[in-house]
Amino acid sequence: MLALDRLIAEFDRALRTVSNIAEASRVSPAEALAEAELNEHDRRHAAALMRVNHVGEVCAQALYQGQSLTARDAHARQALERAAREEEDHLAWSAQRIEELGGRPSLLNPIWYAGSFAMGVAAGALGDKWNLAFLAETERQVEEHLAGHLGKLPEADAKTRTLVDSMRADEARHRETAIRLGAADMPRPVRTAMRFAARVMTTVAYRV
Ligand SMILES: [Fe+2]
Ligand SMILES: [Fe+2]
Numbered sequence: 030m031l032a033l034d035r036l037i038a039e040f041d042r043a044l045r046t047v048s049n050i051a052e053a054s055r056v057s058p059a060e061a062l063a064e065a066e067l068n069e070h071d072r073r074h075a076a077a078l079m080r081v082n083h084v085g086e087v088c089a090q091a092l093y094q095g096q097s098l099t100a101r102d103a104h105a106r107q108a109l110e111r112a113a114r115e116e117e118d119h120l121a122w123s124a125q126r127i128e129e130l131g132g133r134p135s136l137l138n139p140i141w142y143a144g145s146f147a148m149g150v151a152a153g154a155l156g157d158k159w160n161l162a163f164l165a166e167t168e169r170q171v172e173e174h175l176a177g178h179l180g181k182l183p184e185a186d187a188k189t190r191t192l193v194d195s196m197r198a199d200e201a202r203h204r205e206t207a208i209r210l211g212a213a214d215m216p217r218p219v220r221t222a223m224r225f226a227a228r229v230m231t232t233v234a235y236r237v
Contacts, residue, residue, distance in 0.1 A: 039094055043146070046090045046120065047139045053121035054114060058195040059188040064129070071183040076132025077235045078178050079189060082196070083123040084135045084234040085171055088145035089116040092167060095149020101157055105210045109164075112203045119196050126192055135234045161212035166220055168204035170227055172197055 045051065067075065093113035100106045127134055135141065152163035175197035182190050215223075 035098075039098065042090070042094060043142060046087055047142050049124055049134055049138075051117055051121040051124060053118040053125075055118050057118075057122040057125060057192060059122070059126065059192040062188045062191055065183075065185040065187060067183055067186060071186065072130055073132070075182055075186050075189050076127055076130035078182060079123055079127045079130060080132055080135055081231050081234045082175065082178065082193065083120070083127055084138065084141050084230060085174070086116060086120040086123055087135075087138050087141050088230070089167070089171070090120060091142045091145035092149040092164065095146050095153055096160055096164060099150060099153025099160060102210075105157060105161070108206050108210060112206055115199050115203070119199065122192055122196070126189055130189070136237055137233065141230065141234070158211050158213040161207045161210050162215045165204050165207035165212040166215045166223060168200045168207060170223065172200040172204060174227070174231065175200065 090113075093109060093116055096109055097106065097113065100109060124134060148163070149160075153160045175193050178193050179190060179197075182193065
C-alpha cells in the first residue's frame with residue numbers, strides 16, 4: 030500500500046509539472062520590480078529564453094523525483110527534498126515570467142519530463158554516489174547556462190534578469206549540496222554527453 034501511495038503521489042507530481050500547475054513557496058525575486066518597456070523583439074526573445082529555463086526546471090523536477098525514488102540514505106534524501114522544493118519555486122516563477130512576457134511554455138514538456146525522469150532513475154540505479162554525481166553535474170550545467178542567459182537577456186529587463194540570477198544562485202547551492210552529500214566525480218565522456226543533450230534541449234525549447 031505504501032508503495033502504491035508513493036507511486037500515486039509521484040504521478041500526481043508529474044502531472045502537475047507537465048500541466049504547468051506549480052506553486053511557489055517563496056515570493057518571486059522579480060515580484061517587487063517594475064516591468065520594463067521592451068520592444069516586440071526583446072520581449073519575444075526574453076520569453077523564449079524563459080521557456081528554455083522553464084524546460085530546465087521541468088527536467089529538474091523529473092530528476093529530483095527520480096532521485097527521491099532511488100536515494101537510499103535518509104539524510105541525503107532530506108537535503109535533496111529541500112532542493113526539490115526550491116526547484117518547484119523556480120518552476121512556478123519561470124512559468125509566471127513567461128506569461129508576463131506574453132510567451133508560452135514548451136509544447137514538448139511531457140517529453141522533456143519523461144526523458145529526464147528515465148535518466149534520473151537510471152542514475153539512481155547505479156547507487157547514491159552516481160545519482161548525486163548526475164545531480165551535481167546537472168546543477169553545474171544549469172548554473173552555467175543561466176549565467177549565459179544573463180549575457181543574452183535584454184539589459185532593460187530587470188525583472189527577468191533578477192529572476193535568472195537568483196535561480197542561478199540556488200542552483201549553485203544545490204550543486205554544493207550534492208557534492209557535500211558524496212557525489213562521485215563524473216567521467217568526462219558522460220559530462221560531454223550531458224552537455225550535448227542539454228544543447229539539443231535548449232535549442233529546441235527556444236523555438237517549441
Ligand atoms: Fe532550478
Ligand atoms: Fe537546482
